[in-house]
Amino acid sequence: MTILDWALLALYFVALVLIGIQTIKRIESSDDFAVAGNRIIWPVFFGSLAAAFLGGGASLGNAGASYSDGYVYMFAFFAFGLQTLLVGAFVAPRLKRYAGAHTVGDVMAEHYGPMARLLTGILSIALCAGILGAQALAIGTVVNATIDVPTVPAIVIGMAVVVTYSTFGGAWAVIQTDMLQFVILGVFLPLALIIGLFRAGGAGELVANAPDLHTSFLGDWTWAAFIGVFVAFLLGETLVPPYAQRTFSTPDSRHARLGFMLSGVFAFAFFFVAASLGLVALELFPGIEPDQALPTIVMELMPVGLVGLLVAALLAVVMSTASSYLNSIAVVFTKDIYQPFVNPQVGPRQRLWIERGLSLVVGVGATLFAVTVPSIVDALLYSYALWAPTVIIPLLGAVLFGIRSAPAALAAILVGGLVTALWTWGLDEPWEVTGLIAGVVCNLVVYTVVAIGRPGGSPVSPISAPTREEVF
Amino acid sequence: MLAFLLYAVPVLVIAVTLYIGFLGWKFYLDEIVRGGETQ
Numbered sequence: 393m394t395i396l397d398w399a400l401l402a403l404y405f406v407a408l409v410l411i412g413i414q415t416i417k418r419i420e421s422s423d424d425f426a427v428a429g430n431r432i433i434w435p436v437f438f439g440s441l442a443a444a445f446l447g448g449g450a451s452l453g454n455a456g457a458s459y460s461d462g463y464v465y466m467f468a469f470f471a472f473g474l475q476t477l478l479v480g481a482f483v484a485p486r487l488k489r490y491a492g493a494h495t496v497g498d499v500m501a502e503h504y505g506p507m508a509r510l511l512t513g514i515l516s517i518a519l520c521a522g523i524l525g526a527q528a529l530a531i532g533t534v535v536n537a538t539i540d541v542p543t544v545p546a547i548v549i550g551m552a553v554v555v556t557y558s559t560f561g562g563a564w565a566v567i568q569t570d571m572l573q574f575v576i577l578g579v580f581l582p583l584a585l586i587i588g589l590f591r592a593g594g595a596g597e598l599v600a601n602a603p604d605l606h607t608s609f610l611g612d613w614t615w616a617a618f619i620g621v622f623v624a625f626l627l628g629e630t631l632v633p634p635y636a637q638r639t640f641s642t643p644d645s646r647h648a649r650l651g652f653m654l655s656g657v658f659a660f661a662f663f664f665v666a667a668s669l670g671l672v673a674l675e676l677f678p679g680i681e682p683d684q685a686l687p688t689i690v691m692e693l694m695p696v697g698l699v700g701l702l703v704a705a706l707l708a709v710v711m712s713t714a715s716s717y718l719n720s721i722a723v724v725f726t727k728d729i730y731q732p733f734v735n736p737q738v739g740p741r742q743r744l745w746i747e748r749g750l751s752l753v754v755g756v757g758a759t760l761f762a763v764t765v766p767s768i769v770d771a772l773l774y775s776y777a778l779w780a781p782t783v784i785i786p787l788l789g790a791v792l793f794g795i796r797s798a799p800a801a802l803a804a805i806l807v808g809g810l811v812t813a814l815w816t817w818g819l820d821e822p823w824e825v826t827g828l829i830a831g832v833v834c835n836l837v838v839y840t841v842v843a844i845g846r847p848g849g850s851p852v853s854p855i856s857a858p859t860r861e862e863v864f
Numbered sequence: 865m866l867a868f869l870l871y872a873v874p875v876l877v878i879a880v881t882l883y884i885g886f887l888g889w890k891f892y893l894d895e896i897v898r899g900g901e902t903q
Contacts, residue, residue, distance in 0.1 A: 414896050431895060435887035568896060571888040578881030582874030595867035607866060661877045668870055 393539050397700030401539075404576065404704035405553055408569050408711075412557025415564040422743040425562030426494040426723040427641035432567060434642070437651030440570035441638050442658050443712035445472070445629065446577060447523075448530040450659075451666045451709045456682035458670025462606030464613050466667035471625035473659035479631060480652030485645035486791050487636065495720075496636045496787060497728035503790035504801035506732055511805050512783055513728030516633045518775035520717040520724065521758065527714035528762035534706045537687035538699075544763045550711060551762075555755030558715045559748050563641060563723075566715045573708035578658075580698070580705040582665050584689060588672035591693050598675055606671060616824040624828050627780040631787060633724055634716035718758070722750035777816060781808035781831025785839050800843035808835030 393401075419425055432440070450469070457465035490499055496516060501509035531550035532543035557565040592598045605611045610618060629635070642648040666686075673685035680688055690702040726747050731738050738746070785808070786801035812831030821827055 411896075417899065418896060433887075433891060435884045436891050439884050439888050564896070568892060571885065571892070575881055575885035575888075578885075579878050582877045582881075585874045586871065589870055595870035598870065599867050658877070658880065661873050661880075664869070664873050665877055668873075 393699055393703075394696050396697050397703070400697060400700035401704050404572075404701075404708070405549075407572060408553050408557055411568045411572065412561045412565040415557075415561030415568055418564045419560075419562050419744070422726070422740050422747060423492075423494075424564060425744050425747050426719075426727070427637060428563040428567055430641060430643050432638070432641040432643070432647070432651075434647040434651040434654070436567060436571060437638060437642050437647060438654045438658070439574035440567040441635060441651060442655040442662070443570040443574040443577065443708070444634050444638065444716040445476070445655070445659070445713075446662055446709055447527065447713035448534075448710050450663060451577070451581065451706065452530075452534070452683065452686050454663055454666040455670035455673065455686040456684075458606070458667035459674050459680075459685040460682040461613065462603070462608065462611040462671075463667055464609065464611035464618065465621070466663050467609060468618055468621040469625055469663045469667075470660060471622045472629065473656050473663065475626050475630055476656030476659055477653055478656075479635075480649055480654075480656055483631065483788065483791055484639045484652040485649040487639045488642065488645040488648050490640075493640050494637060495640075495724050495727045496631060496633055496783065497724065499636075499787060499790055500783070500801065501728075501732070503794075503796045504786065504798040508786070508798060508801045508805070509728050509732060511802070513724055515775065515778060515782055515805075515809075516724045516728065517721055519779050520633055520721045521754070522775050524714055524717040524721065524754070524758045525762050527710050527717070528758050530710045531707065531714070532762070534687070534703070534710060537684060538691055538703045538706065547763050548759060550707065551714070551755060551759040554711050554715045554718065555752060555759070558718045558755065559751040562747065562751075563637070563719055566719045567638070567641065569715065570712045573712040576701065576708045577705045578662070580701050581662075581669070583698070584694060584702055585665050585669050585672065587695075587698075588669060588676070588689055588693055592672050592675045598671060601675055602671055606674070614824075620824060620826045620829065623832075624826060627784060627832060628776065628828065630780060630784050632779060633720040637720055637723060638716075718751055718755050721754050722747040725750055774817075777828055778809050778812055778831075780828055781812040781835050785832065785835050789839060789843065795843055797843040797846060799846045800839050803842050804835045804839035807838045808832065811835075 418429070423429055454466060454469060487493070487499070490502060493499060497509040497512040500512045528547055528551050532547040535541045535546035535550070536543050557569055589595050589598060599607065639648050639652065642651065669689055670685045673680070673689050677688050677692070686706070690699060690706070694702055726743055730746060731743065782805045786804055789795040808831045811834040812827040815821060815830040816827030
């Protein structure tokens with residue numbers, strides 16, 4: 393890297409810290425810290441949500457998988473865009489009915505009571521902690537693969553910046569830095585593809601030289617493998633805490649629907665760009681490790697100046713995701729566990745400082761674990777597999793149909809979690825059926841049967857009737 | 865078709881990103897720099 397590249401990379405970090413400092417003055421209450429005072433309009437919601445869900449998997453992972461398997465992985469990844477579109481159309485607008493809600497647990501508590509809030513809170517924190525730790529590790533991977541800086545100092549510096557702006561500026565800082573990160577990754581990764589295409593002799597040449605399997609729909613995958621990955625992307629990250637929290641931060645259902653749906657459309661295009669970068673790497677650099685596809689393009693093909701900005705783009709992908717999950721851990725713990733179960737009398741000012749303190753402690757803890765005991769991050773990532781088979785069906789039942797059966801939700805969460813764990817780690821996923829699919833099916837069956845048998849109150853509340861504005 | 869998409873999609877992504885970034889910048893000025901006083 394040249395001095396210019398280093399200067400541009402440093403400028404990116406300085407800009408993040410400056411945004412964090414500037415947003416401090418907007419944080420006067422817990423509402424500001426958790427949902428930015430519900431003032432996030434649709435373009436900002438769109439950019440922030442896209443930056444949050446476009447993590448290392450969507451960029452580095454997608455390019456690497458395309459390098460080894462072709463576009464089939466991208467087609468499976470499209471399930472995530474489809475899910476985002478559907479949630480944006482039907483679920484996100486209705487979440488805005490829950491006045492004062494900050495977390496998924498708020499919705500679950502409204503329909504199913506305090507125990508459902510507690511279980512959702514625990515699952516949310518485990519999921520967020522795992523993904524936060526994984527992003528911390530990914531900072532080290534990106535820096536090590538591109539500018540050859542040792543992993544530990546890279547993680548410490550990157551996470552220090554994330555923790556600083558997340559702690560002081562809360563959701564305002566996370567969302568505003570997301571916007572900067574969205575612009576960097578949305579401009580420079582596509583630009584890298586265009587430059588890569590010219591270096592490969594043009595798009596026609598690339599398509600002509602690519603192996604047939606790499607440009608076919610299924611590649612050398614079986615349908616069972618494709619469906620398993622497709623369903624995992626369709627359900628795995630549905631309304632995870634940061635996405636729900638972003639939705640609550642919009643002023644009304646129109647902004648929630650528009651921002652959510654547009655980010656889903658954007659996801660399709662971004663996945664195509666990342667996967668195509670993998671094909672460019674295959675054409676120009678055959679024989680490298682697949683996960684080096686994107687870093688190799690950045691370091692070998694980009695001109696002076698762009699290298700620094702593209703390293704910043706790769707870091708932006710990871711850091712925006714990390715800050716989103718860090719903020720969610722603080723908010724979920726305070727709203728779903730501390731306030732209802734430990735100190736119901738906590739005041740708004742005290743709550744704000746607890747959330748800030750938690751951001752700092754969790755951020756420092758995640759950094760320490762990532763550099764000293766990365767196996768703990770691996771263990772926490774198992775919780776990622778438990779989100780969809782436990783929370784999603786009861787959450788959709790609540791939001792879409794107004795179901796208020798606490799026994800149904802609690803039974804479904806427990807059975808879904810147990811079946812997924814047993815299927816995945818006890819039986820080792822027989823018949824190529826993933827634990828996620830087995831868990832979701834059992835979760836749905838138990839939820840439906842118990843809700844019909846023991847409604848536990850009004851099975852369909854007045855809240856279920858959508859307004860015309862929410863639907864269209 | 866794929867060759868066309870390989871150019872068209874990244875150009876579209878850059879254009880959309882810049883437009884959304886511009887709207888986000890206006891929002892940043894209104895809400896953060898001016899403290900939301902115009903709302």
